Amino acid sequence: MxxxxxxxxxxxQRVLWLLEExxxxxxxxRYERDAKTLLAPPELLSVHPLGKSPVITDHGVTVAESGAIxxxxxxxxxxxxxxxxxxxxxxxxxxxxxxxxEGSAMPPLLLKLVFDRVASAPIPWPMNAMAxxxxxxxxxxxxxxxxERHLDYLESELAQRPWFAGAEFSAADVxxxxxxxxxxxxxxxxxxxxxxxxxxxxxxxxxxxxxxxxRGGPYSFVD
Numbered sequence: 001m002x003x004x005x006x007x008x009x010x011x012x013q014r015v016l017w018l019l020e021e022x023x024x025x026x027x028x029x030r031y032e033r034d035a036k037t038l039l040a041p042p043e044l045l046s047v048h049p050l051g052k053s054p055v056i057t058d059h060g061v062t063v064a065e066s067g068a069i070x071x072x073x074x075x076x077x078x079x080x081x082x083x084x085x086x087x088x089x090x091x092x093x094x095x096x097x098x099x100x101x102e103g104s105a106m107p108p109l110l111l112k113l114v115f116d117r118v119a120s121a122p123i124p125w126p127m128n129a130m131a132x133x134x135x136x137x138x139x140x141x142x143x144x145x146x147x148e149r150h151l152d153y154l155e156s157e158l159a160q161r162p163w164f165a166g167a168e169f170s171a172a173d174v175x176x177x178x179x180x181x182x183x184x185x186x187x188x189x190x191x192x193x194x195x196x197x198x199x200x201x202x203x204x205x206x207x208x209x210x211x212x213x214x215r216g217g218p219y220s221f222v223d
Contacts, residue, residue: 002026002073007040007053008033009219011066011178015054016216018070018174020208024077028215066178067098070171082171090166097164097172105154105179108146112187115139147187151196154180158195162202177203 002019006012006028019026031041031053045051048064055064056072063072074083084090119135157164164172180196183189189196203209 001058003057004028005031005044005047005053005055005057006216007031007044008217010040010053012054013212013216013219014066014174014178015056015069015073017177017209017212018073018082018171020211020215021082021171021174021206022073022077024073065102066175067102070098070175074171078171082169082174084165084168084170090168090170094165094170094172098175101172101175101179105150105176106182108143108150109179109182109187111143112139112147115143116186147183151183151187151189151193155193155195158199162199173199173203 002024004012004015004019004026006016008030010033016026016028031044033040040051040053042051044053044055047057048055048062050064052064054066054069055062056069057063058072058076063069074081084094115135115138119132119139161167163169164176177200180189180200184197184200191197
């Protein structure tokens with residue numbers, strides 16, 4: 001039995017979604033973030049040395065990192081589902097987006113989260129004014145332009161095709177869901193980029209997505 005070590009408000013939600021798309025049985029062990037620090041609880045350290053989520057265990061094997069989990073589940077249990085055929089352009093696109101999600105899309109989103117917190121942190125005067133000026137400068141000169149560039153790029157890609165790998169839904173779309181949902185929640189993704197909004201509407205309407213939410217619970221984008 002596959003076990004998902006599921007941290008609330010985390011990337012592990014899309015692992016539940018992938019399992020639902022594949023129709024695989026699984027169990028969920030839930031962990032809650034610290035209400036003040038938003039960090040994962042120390043109990044996760046007994047599952048993986050980094051103490052983070054997502055992590056799955058399956059017949060004595062522990063797999064961490066979203067992309068690695070996707071590759072493991074699709075490769076072990078997919079039987080050709082949710083992955084384009086080898087040797088096709090769609091397969092190359094699938095591989096690219098599978099790794100782009102965390103390697104390129106998430107870093108500026110995480111930076112925005114960090115600097116948003118710096119700007120609003122209860123820092124004593126006069127350091128608070130300096131910290132807020134620094135945060136605003138980094139947001140304006142680096143983080144904001146990077147996010148705009150990535151969102152423009154993604155909009156142009158999905159304006160050409162319904163799914164990231166091509167005409168068919170794949171596990172790359174599951175992987176790409178998290179940065180796009182995070183961007184909609186906290187990075188200005190809105191109706192100015194209709195192809196991205198349409199993508200989010202399509203995935204939210206999928207039965208497997210809804211079933212995963214029922215198993216994992218509602219989540220917001222804090223990590």
